Amino acid sequence: MAGYTDTLFRLLCKRHGADVLVTEFVMSDAIIHGSANAWNTIVFSDEQRPIGVQLFGRDPASMAHAAGLVAGRLRPDFVDLNFGCPADRAVAQGAGAALLLDPDRMVGIAKAVAMELGDHTPVTAKMRLGWDAAHLVVDDVVPRLADAGVSAVTIHGRTREQGYSGEADWDAIARVAAAVEIPVVANGNITRSEQVHHFMTRTAVRGAMIGRAALGEPWIFSSIRKHLESGMTPESPGLGMRWHSILEYARLQDSVFHPEKQDHSIGWMRSRLCRLVKGMPGSGELRSGIHRVETMEDLSALAEEYLSFRGERLDDRGSVL
Ligand SMILES: Cc1cc2nc3c(=O)[nH]c(=O)nc-3n(C[C@H](O)[C@H](O)[C@H](O)COP(=O)(O)O)c2cc1C
Numbered sequence: 001m002a003g004y005t006d007t008l009f010r011l012l013c014k015r016h017g018a019d020v021l022v023t024e025f026v027m028s029d030a031i032i033h034g035s036a037n038a039w040n041t042i043v044f045s046d047e048q049r050p051i052g053v054q055l056f057g058r059d060p061a062s063m064a065h066a067a068g069l070v071a072g073r074l075r076p077d078f079v080d081l082n083f084g085c086p087a088d089r090a091v092a093q094g095a096g097a098a099l100l101l102d103p104d105r106m107v108g109i110a111k112a113v114a115m116e117l118g119d120h121t122p123v124t125a126k127m128r129l130g131w132d133a134a135h136l137v138v139d140d141v142v143p144r145l146a147d148a149g150v151s152a153v154t155i156h157g158r159t160r161e162q163g164y165s166g167e168a169d170w171d172a173i174a175r176v177a178a179a180v181e182i183p184v185v186a187n188g189n190i191t192r193s194e195q196v197h198h199f200m201t202r203t204a205v206r207g208a209m210i211g212r213a214a215l216g217e218p219w220i221f222s223s224i225r226k227h228l229e230s231g232m233t234p235e236s237p238g239l240g241m242r243w244h245s246i247l248e249y250a251r252l253q254d255s256v257f258h259p260e261k262q263d264h265s266i267g268w269m270r271s272r273l274c275r276l277v278k279g280m281p282g283s284g285e286l287r288s289g290i291h292r293v294e295t296m297e298d299l300s301a302l303a304e305e306y307l308s309f310r311g312e313r314l315d316d317r318g319s320v321l
Contacts, residue, residue: 018210064116097131185209250273
Protein backbone atom coordinates (compact mmCIF):
# COMPACT_ATOMS: atom_id res chain seq x y z
CA MET A 1 0.00 0.00 0.00
CA ALA A 2 1.58 3.17 -1.27
CA GLY A 3 2.96 5.33 1.52
CA TYR A 4 2.57 2.60 4.15
CA THR A 5 4.03 -0.79 3.38
CA ASP A 6 7.68 0.16 3.19
CA THR A 7 10.32 -2.51 3.40
CA LEU A 8 10.41 -2.63 7.21
CA PHE A 9 6.65 -2.75 7.56
CA ARG A 10 6.57 -5.61 5.08
CA LEU A 11 9.19 -7.39 7.17
CA LEU A 12 6.96 -6.98 10.23
CA CYS A 13 4.06 -8.58 8.32
CA LYS A 14 6.30 -11.38 7.10
CA ARG A 15 7.54 -12.13 10.59
CA HIS A 16 3.94 -12.27 11.69
CA GLY A 17 3.13 -14.96 9.16
CA ALA A 18 2.26 -13.29 5.83
CA ASP A 19 2.91 -15.83 3.06
CA VAL A 20 3.37 -13.46 0.14
CA LEU A 21 4.20 -9.75 0.01
CA VAL A 22 3.87 -7.12 -2.71
CA THR A 23 5.71 -3.79 -2.77
CA GLU A 24 4.02 -0.42 -3.04
CA PHE A 25 3.31 0.42 -6.67
CA VAL A 26 5.92 2.25 -8.73
CA MET A 27 5.43 3.97 -12.09
CA SER A 28 7.02 2.21 -15.03
CA ASP A 29 8.44 5.47 -16.36
CA ALA A 30 10.08 6.27 -13.02
CA ILE A 31 11.80 2.88 -13.11
CA ILE A 32 12.94 3.39 -16.68
CA HIS A 33 14.30 6.87 -15.89
CA GLY A 34 16.22 5.50 -12.92
CA SER A 35 14.36 7.47 -10.23
CA ALA A 36 16.16 6.73 -6.95
CA ASN A 37 12.90 7.18 -5.11
CA ALA A 38 11.11 4.57 -7.23
CA TRP A 39 13.95 2.06 -6.97
CA ASN A 40 14.22 2.60 -3.19
CA THR A 41 10.49 1.98 -2.83
CA ILE A 42 10.80 -1.56 -4.18
CA VAL A 43 13.88 -2.64 -2.25
CA PHE A 44 13.39 -5.89 -0.36
CA SER A 45 15.45 -8.40 1.58
CA ASP A 46 15.55 -12.13 0.90
CA GLU A 47 13.61 -12.65 4.12
CA GLN A 48 10.61 -11.02 2.42
CA ARG A 49 10.41 -13.64 -0.32
CA PRO A 50 8.23 -14.64 -1.99
CA ILE A 51 7.64 -11.05 -2.98
CA GLY A 52 6.23 -9.26 -6.01
CA VAL A 53 7.10 -5.80 -7.28
CA GLN A 54 4.03 -3.87 -8.39
CA LEU A 55 4.20 -1.75 -11.53
CA PHE A 56 1.83 0.92 -12.65
CA GLY A 57 1.44 2.57 -16.04
CA ARG A 58 -0.61 2.62 -19.24
CA ASP A 59 1.82 1.94 -22.05
CA PRO A 60 2.44 -1.77 -22.79
CA ALA A 61 5.98 -1.20 -24.11
CA SER A 62 7.04 0.90 -21.08
CA MET A 63 5.49 -1.55 -18.66
CA ALA A 64 7.35 -4.41 -20.35
CA HIS A 65 10.62 -2.45 -20.35
CA ALA A 66 10.27 -1.56 -16.66
CA ALA A 67 9.34 -5.15 -15.77
CA GLY A 68 12.47 -6.40 -17.53
CA LEU A 69 14.67 -3.91 -15.63
CA VAL A 70 13.12 -4.82 -12.28
CA ALA A 71 13.37 -8.56 -12.94
CA GLY A 72 16.96 -8.23 -14.06
CA ARG A 73 18.14 -6.14 -11.14
CA LEU A 74 16.09 -7.37 -8.17
CA ARG A 75 14.91 -10.85 -9.21
CA PRO A 76 11.52 -10.57 -7.48
CA ASP A 77 9.45 -13.76 -7.31
CA PHE A 78 6.82 -12.13 -9.54
CA VAL A 79 5.88 -8.81 -11.10
CA ASP A 80 2.39 -7.54 -10.29
CA LEU A 81 0.41 -5.16 -12.52
CA ASN A 82 -1.78 -2.49 -10.96
CA PHE A 83 -5.18 -2.23 -12.63
CA GLY A 84 -7.06 -0.82 -9.65
CA CYS A 85 -5.62 2.40 -8.21
CA PRO A 86 -8.61 4.79 -8.02
CA ALA A 87 -6.67 8.00 -7.28
CA ASP A 88 -7.56 10.89 -9.59
CA ARG A 89 -3.88 11.39 -10.37
CA ALA A 90 -3.57 7.78 -11.54
CA VAL A 91 -6.80 7.80 -13.51
CA ALA A 92 -5.97 11.11 -15.21
CA GLN A 93 -2.90 9.39 -16.69
CA GLY A 94 -5.06 6.55 -18.01
CA ALA A 95 -3.40 4.08 -15.62
CA GLY A 96 -4.59 2.10 -12.56
CA ALA A 97 -8.38 1.90 -12.40
CA ALA A 98 -8.73 3.86 -15.68
CA LEU A 99 -7.68 0.64 -17.44
CA LEU A 100 -10.92 -0.97 -16.25
CA LEU A 101 -12.57 1.13 -18.97
CA ASP A 102 -10.12 -0.17 -21.56
CA PRO A 103 -9.83 -3.96 -21.14
CA ASP A 104 -8.02 -4.36 -24.47
CA ARG A 105 -5.21 -2.14 -23.24
CA MET A 106 -5.13 -3.98 -19.92
CA VAL A 107 -4.74 -7.30 -21.69
CA GLY A 108 -2.17 -5.73 -24.03
CA ILE A 109 -0.07 -4.65 -21.05
CA ALA A 110 -0.29 -8.11 -19.50
CA LYS A 111 0.74 -9.74 -22.78
CA ALA A 112 3.69 -7.40 -23.32
CA VAL A 113 4.99 -7.89 -19.76
CA ALA A 114 4.53 -11.67 -19.89
CA MET A 115 6.44 -11.83 -23.17
CA GLU A 116 9.25 -9.69 -21.80
CA LEU A 117 9.64 -11.80 -18.67
CA GLY A 118 9.21 -15.16 -20.36
CA ASP A 119 9.39 -18.16 -18.07
CA HIS A 120 11.77 -16.74 -15.48
CA THR A 121 9.45 -14.34 -13.64
CA PRO A 122 5.69 -14.87 -13.35
CA VAL A 123 3.32 -11.97 -13.93
CA THR A 124 0.29 -11.36 -11.72
CA ALA A 125 -2.39 -8.68 -11.77
CA LYS A 126 -4.50 -6.80 -9.27
CA MET A 127 -7.81 -5.36 -10.39
CA ARG A 128 -11.20 -4.14 -9.25
CA LEU A 129 -14.60 -5.45 -10.40
CA GLY A 130 -14.98 -2.63 -12.90
CA TRP A 131 -15.26 1.13 -13.16
CA ASP A 132 -18.76 1.33 -11.67
CA ALA A 133 -21.81 -0.89 -11.24
CA ALA A 134 -22.77 -0.30 -14.88
CA HIS A 135 -19.34 -1.33 -16.16
CA LEU A 136 -18.34 -4.57 -14.43
CA VAL A 137 -15.58 -6.23 -16.41
CA VAL A 138 -13.97 -8.72 -14.06
CA ASP A 139 -15.78 -11.84 -15.37
CA ASP A 140 -14.68 -11.13 -18.94
CA VAL A 141 -11.22 -9.79 -18.24
CA VAL A 142 -9.75 -12.38 -15.87
CA PRO A 143 -9.89 -15.24 -18.44
CA ARG A 144 -8.34 -12.90 -21.01
CA LEU A 145 -5.55 -11.99 -18.60
CA ALA A 146 -4.93 -15.70 -18.00
CA ASP A 147 -4.68 -16.26 -21.78
CA ALA A 148 -2.25 -13.34 -21.98
CA GLY A 149 0.11 -15.12 -19.58
CA VAL A 150 -0.94 -13.82 -16.16
CA SER A 151 -0.35 -16.49 -13.49
CA ALA A 152 -2.67 -15.22 -10.72
CA VAL A 153 -5.12 -12.38 -10.19
CA THR A 154 -6.05 -10.53 -7.03
CA ILE A 155 -9.54 -9.09 -7.17
CA HIS A 156 -10.47 -6.15 -4.98
CA GLY A 157 -14.23 -6.66 -4.77
CA ARG A 158 -15.16 -3.03 -5.30
CA THR A 159 -15.54 -0.73 -8.29
CA ARG A 160 -13.48 2.38 -8.87
CA GLU A 161 -16.56 4.43 -8.04
CA GLN A 162 -16.73 2.83 -4.59
CA GLY A 163 -13.17 3.83 -3.75
CA TYR A 164 -12.39 2.21 -0.41
CA SER A 165 -15.86 2.32 1.16
CA GLY A 166 -18.92 0.12 1.10
CA GLU A 167 -18.93 -3.64 1.15
CA ALA A 168 -16.59 -5.55 -1.12
CA ASP A 169 -18.54 -8.05 -3.23
CA TRP A 170 -17.00 -11.35 -2.15
CA ASP A 171 -19.56 -13.40 -4.14
CA ALA A 172 -18.34 -11.80 -7.36
CA ILE A 173 -14.75 -12.76 -6.46
CA ALA A 174 -15.77 -16.34 -5.67
CA ARG A 175 -17.69 -16.56 -8.96
CA VAL A 176 -14.64 -15.57 -11.00
CA ALA A 177 -12.41 -17.91 -8.96
CA ALA A 178 -14.70 -20.82 -9.82
CA ALA A 179 -14.63 -19.97 -13.52
CA VAL A 180 -10.89 -19.79 -14.17
CA GLU A 181 -7.91 -22.12 -13.81
CA ILE A 182 -5.43 -19.58 -12.46
CA PRO A 183 -5.43 -18.80 -8.72
CA VAL A 184 -7.69 -15.94 -7.67
CA VAL A 185 -6.88 -14.05 -4.49
CA ALA A 186 -9.68 -12.20 -2.69
CA ASN A 187 -9.25 -8.65 -1.42
CA GLY A 188 -11.40 -5.97 0.15
CA ASN A 189 -12.68 -5.54 3.70
CA ILE A 190 -11.00 -8.64 5.06
CA THR A 191 -10.42 -7.97 8.73
CA ARG A 192 -10.90 -11.30 10.50
CA SER A 193 -9.46 -14.78 10.24
CA GLU A 194 -12.98 -16.27 9.94
CA GLN A 195 -13.45 -14.51 6.63
CA VAL A 196 -10.28 -16.00 5.19
CA HIS A 197 -11.24 -19.42 6.55
CA HIS A 198 -14.58 -19.07 4.76
CA PHE A 199 -12.96 -18.20 1.43
CA MET A 200 -10.43 -21.00 1.65
CA THR A 201 -12.84 -23.73 2.73
CA ARG A 202 -16.09 -22.80 0.98
CA THR A 203 -15.06 -21.19 -2.31
CA ALA A 204 -12.59 -21.66 -5.14
CA VAL A 205 -10.64 -18.60 -3.97
CA ARG A 206 -7.01 -19.62 -3.39
CA GLY A 207 -5.74 -16.82 -1.18
CA ALA A 208 -6.64 -13.64 0.67
CA MET A 209 -4.92 -10.29 0.47
CA ILE A 210 -5.09 -8.14 3.57
CA GLY A 211 -4.93 -4.39 3.02
CA ARG A 212 -5.78 -1.78 5.62
CA ALA A 213 -6.35 -4.25 8.46
CA ALA A 214 -2.65 -5.10 8.38
CA LEU A 215 -1.65 -1.48 8.97
CA GLY A 216 -3.10 -1.52 12.48
CA GLU A 217 -2.75 -5.23 13.16
CA PRO A 218 0.23 -6.75 11.40
CA TRP A 219 -0.27 -9.77 13.71
CA ILE A 220 -3.50 -10.54 11.77
CA PHE A 221 -1.45 -12.86 9.55
CA SER A 222 -0.51 -15.16 12.41
CA SER A 223 -4.14 -15.27 13.57
CA ILE A 224 -5.22 -16.23 10.05
CA ARG A 225 -2.51 -18.85 9.82
CA LYS A 226 -3.55 -20.37 13.18
CA HIS A 227 -7.20 -20.36 12.11
CA LEU A 228 -6.48 -22.10 8.82
CA GLU A 229 -4.30 -24.71 10.54
CA SER A 230 -6.64 -25.48 13.45
CA GLY A 231 -10.06 -24.61 12.00
CA MET A 232 -10.74 -22.63 15.19
CA THR A 233 -10.87 -18.89 15.78
CA PRO A 234 -7.65 -18.06 17.66
CA GLU A 235 -7.52 -15.84 20.73
CA SER A 236 -6.71 -12.20 20.08
CA PRO A 237 -3.06 -11.36 20.74
CA GLY A 238 -2.49 -9.96 24.25
CA LEU A 239 -1.39 -6.39 25.00
CA GLY A 240 2.06 -7.55 26.16
CA MET A 241 2.70 -9.32 22.86
CA ARG A 242 1.40 -6.40 20.83
CA TRP A 243 3.73 -4.01 22.65
CA HIS A 244 6.65 -6.35 22.19
CA SER A 245 6.08 -6.25 18.42
CA ILE A 246 5.55 -2.48 18.39
CA LEU A 247 8.85 -1.88 20.20
CA GLU A 248 10.70 -4.22 17.87
CA TYR A 249 9.23 -2.44 14.86
CA ALA A 250 10.29 0.92 16.30
CA ARG A 251 13.81 -0.46 16.82
CA LEU A 252 13.88 -1.56 13.18
CA GLN A 253 12.99 2.03 12.24
CA ASP A 254 15.60 3.32 14.67
CA SER A 255 16.89 6.04 12.33
CA VAL A 256 13.80 8.19 12.99
CA PHE A 257 15.16 8.86 16.46
CA HIS A 258 18.45 10.12 15.03
CA PRO A 259 17.89 13.18 12.85
CA GLU A 260 21.39 12.94 11.33
CA LYS A 261 20.61 9.59 9.68
CA GLN A 262 16.92 10.05 9.36
CA ASP A 263 14.94 8.38 6.57
CA HIS A 264 11.62 9.33 8.10
CA SER A 265 10.57 12.05 10.53
CA ILE A 266 9.53 11.44 14.10
CA GLY A 267 6.04 12.64 13.05
CA TRP A 268 5.92 9.87 10.44
CA MET A 269 6.89 7.33 13.10
CA ARG A 270 4.30 8.63 15.57
CA SER A 271 1.53 8.22 13.00
CA ARG A 272 2.63 4.61 12.40
CA LEU A 273 2.71 3.91 16.12
CA CYS A 274 -0.74 5.44 16.59
CA ARG A 275 -2.13 3.00 14.04
CA LEU A 276 -0.57 0.07 15.87
CA VAL A 277 -2.17 0.97 19.21
CA LYS A 278 -5.59 1.61 17.68
CA GLY A 279 -8.22 -0.55 19.36
CA MET A 280 -6.16 -1.13 22.52
CA PRO A 281 -7.97 -0.15 25.73
CA GLY A 282 -7.21 3.49 26.56
CA SER A 283 -5.87 4.09 23.05
CA GLY A 284 -6.87 7.77 23.11
CA GLU A 285 -4.53 8.45 26.03
CA LEU A 286 -1.92 6.21 24.52
CA ARG A 287 -1.97 8.27 21.33
CA SER A 288 -1.40 11.44 23.37
CA GLY A 289 1.58 9.68 24.96
CA ILE A 290 2.93 8.71 21.55
CA HIS A 291 2.76 12.33 20.42
CA ARG A 292 5.21 13.17 23.24
CA VAL A 293 7.67 10.40 22.32
CA GLU A 294 11.06 11.74 21.17
CA THR A 295 13.36 8.75 21.68
CA MET A 296 13.30 4.97 21.75
CA GLU A 297 13.68 5.17 25.55
CA ASP A 298 10.54 7.35 25.75
CA LEU A 299 8.64 4.72 23.79
CA SER A 300 9.88 1.87 25.99
CA ALA A 301 8.91 3.86 29.10
CA LEU A 302 5.45 4.50 27.66
CA ALA A 303 5.00 0.78 26.98
CA GLU A 304 6.08 -0.11 30.50
CA GLU A 305 3.86 2.50 32.12
CA TYR A 306 0.87 1.42 30.04
CA LEU A 307 1.35 -2.28 30.69
CA SER A 308 2.00 -1.95 34.42
CA PHE A 309 -1.13 0.22 34.80
CA ARG A 310 -3.07 -2.66 33.23
CA GLY A 311 -1.31 -5.34 35.27
CA GLU A 312 0.46 -6.78 32.21
CA ARG A 313 4.07 -7.25 31.12
CA LEU A 314 5.96 -7.24 27.86
CA ASP A 315 5.50 -10.67 26.38
CA ASP A 316 7.56 -12.19 23.61
CA ARG A 317 5.67 -15.48 23.61
CA GLY A 318 3.89 -15.77 20.29
CA SER A 319 5.81 -12.79 18.99
CA VAL A 320 7.91 -13.63 16.01
CA LEU A 321 10.21 -10.64 16.06
C1 LIG B 1 -3.24 4.20 1.47
C2 LIG B 1 -3.48 3.08 0.51
C3 LIG B 1 -2.51 2.78 -0.43
C4 LIG B 1 -2.71 1.75 -1.34
N1 LIG B 1 -1.74 1.46 -2.25
C5 LIG B 1 -1.90 0.41 -3.10
C6 LIG B 1 -0.88 0.04 -4.02
O1 LIG B 1 0.19 0.65 -4.09
N2 LIG B 1 -1.12 -1.02 -4.82
C7 LIG B 1 -2.29 -1.73 -4.77
O2 LIG B 1 -2.46 -2.71 -5.50
N3 LIG B 1 -3.26 -1.40 -3.91
C8 LIG B 1 -3.09 -0.35 -3.08
N4 LIG B 1 -4.09 -0.05 -2.20
C9 LIG B 1 -5.32 -0.85 -2.18
C10 LIG B 1 -5.20 -2.02 -1.21
O3 LIG B 1 -4.18 -2.90 -1.63
C11 LIG B 1 -6.51 -2.82 -1.15
O4 LIG B 1 -6.82 -3.30 -2.44
C12 LIG B 1 -7.68 -2.00 -0.66
O5 LIG B 1 -7.33 -1.19 0.44
C13 LIG B 1 -8.84 -2.92 -0.26
O6 LIG B 1 -8.43 -3.85 0.70
P1 LIG B 1 -8.73 -3.64 2.27
O7 LIG B 1 -10.23 -3.39 2.39
O8 LIG B 1 -8.25 -4.92 2.91
O9 LIG B 1 -7.94 -2.44 2.68
C14 LIG B 1 -3.91 1.00 -1.29
C15 LIG B 1 -4.87 1.30 -0.34
C16 LIG B 1 -4.68 2.31 0.55
C17 LIG B 1 -5.75 2.61 1.57
